[in-house]
Amino acid sequence: MTSATRPPRIPARPLRPRLIATDLDGTLLRDDHSVSPRTVAALAAAEAAGIEIFFVTGRPARWMGVVSEHVHGHGLAICGNGAAVVDLHGGPGAHRFVKIRDLVxxxxxxxxxxxxxxxxxxxxxxxxxxxxxxxxxxxxxxxxxxxxxxxxxxxxxxxxxxxxxxxxxxxxxxxxxxxxxxxxxxxxxxxxxxxxxxxxxxxxxxxxGPGVSKASTLALCCAERGIDPAEVMAFGDMPNDVEMLGWAGTSYAMGNAHPEVLAAASGRTGANNEDGVAAVIEEVLRSR
CATH class of the missing domain: 3.30.1240.10 (Hypothetical Protein, Haloacid Dehalogenase-like Hydrolase; Chain: A; domain 2)
Structure with missing residues (x-):
């Protein structure tokens, strides 16, 4: 049985997330930088179930066209490893910076x-x-x-x-x-x-800048929404995801993850090319 067919290792705790935070490259995106049809369907199903999806990436805002049509209602993404919160409504080239945490x-x-x-x-x-x-x-x-x-x-x-x-x-x-x-x-x-x-x-x-990370900016966005860390589920694969995975109540390392990420996450799922994020979302929605 491959990791594409094996169920993800879900932590032994109730899974009722209000927000899903996912990295992009090496996590949500396949190696060809595409979003698979299975993942598109899983993201839409999560939003329909009342779960917010936040893309949290090291990418700059201008490289977010690959996912801008999948941000659904709120339209927000965290870019630059937490340096900016961006409204992606309007598609590529029409993004708007909502929050900037710059480096002096x-x-x-x-x-x-x-x-x-x-x-x-x-x-x-x-x-x-x-x-x-x-x-x-x-x-x-x-x-x-x-x-x-x-x-x-x-x-x-x-x-x-x-x-x-x-x-x-x-x-x-x-x-x-x-x-x-x-x-x-x-x-x-x-x-x-x-x-x-x-x-x-x-x-x-x-x-x-000092103190700026995916985790700290995600924490600010969640606090504005009244969302507790225990209500957040996060996914990642590289060292820039470690703090976010440690902050979130439930977290998943991808099957292709860096060793530090495997150590930081509370659960594991399949690799990015095997739709590991989608597999967990599907399991969570079934459990709900």
């Missing part, structure tokens, strides 16, 4: 300086609300060309292109370090100045 440029510059010294060869990019700006040595990892190319110090300066737009996160890439090693060492050097995590298979760190 002076703090970003301090972190860049620390990582340049601690890990020579690190290349940086700056994600603002209007687009990506990168250094000449930063690899073309993303879906669109950069808004501008310059050293990080210039990208974060007061007169830089896009300086009137908040900084959502800084990206730091190293061509030689192992991803988990890079994250561990960078966290030790940066400390509480900023939040560091990763979601890429490469040594690519995502740097947000």
């Amino acid at each position: 440029p002076a703090t970003a510059l301090e972190v860049v300086e620390i990582l340049r010294a601690a890990a020579p060869g690190t290349a940086f990019a700056v994600e603002r609300t209007g687009g990506l700006h990168r250094e000449p040595g930063y690899p073309p990892l993303h879906l669109e060309p950069p808004q501008s190319i310059a050293p990080a110090e210039a990208l974060l300066a007061a007169g830089s292109p896009g300086a009137d737009q908040p900084v959502l996160k800084v990206l730091a890439h190293h061509a030689e370090l192992a991803p988990d090693e890079f994250l561990r060492s960078a966290r030790a050097e940066v400390g509480a100045r900023a939040t560091l995590t990763r979601s890429s298979p490469s040594a690519l760190l995502e740097i947000s």
Whole structure:
């Protein structure tokens, strides 16, 4: 029996979620970045049963077109690892920032300086609300060309292109370090100045403001709705999901999840290519 047909491991507690929070890449989306018909049906059934669906992702808002038609009534998603809450009504290009938890440029510059010294060869990019700006040595990892190319110090300066737009996160890439090693060492050097995590298979760190994470922004959104953590079910696969999975009352690691995610979650389900999120939602709705 494969994980696609085996029932998910559901924690031994009553499952009556009011809100489902799910990561996208490696979790809800298949490896080809599609949402399967089974998953579309499961999301719609959950919403029809009165369960809110929140997409909680490291993606910027402009990359949310793949799921914007599945946000149903509220239309909200948490993007940039918690740096922004976005209303996706209107589809791609028509999103509206509802909440921004930015990274102060002076703090970003301090972190860049620390990582340049601690890990020579690190290349940086700056994600603002209007687009990506990168250094000449930063690899073309993303879906669109950069808004501008310059050293990080210039990208974060007061007169830089896009300086009137908040900084959502800084990206730091190293061509030689192992991803988990890079994250561990960078966290030790940066400390509480900023939040560091990763979601890429490469040594690519995502740097947000202090205290900003998927978990903390999801907690704010739930508090506004009067939803307790015990009423939240969360899904994820990479280190940037760990805090959210620990915060939610019930959480699931995907079959393809990073070891830290497997340790943090209270349950497990199938891999993203096997519709693991849909399998749990179907089971929950049957139990209701």
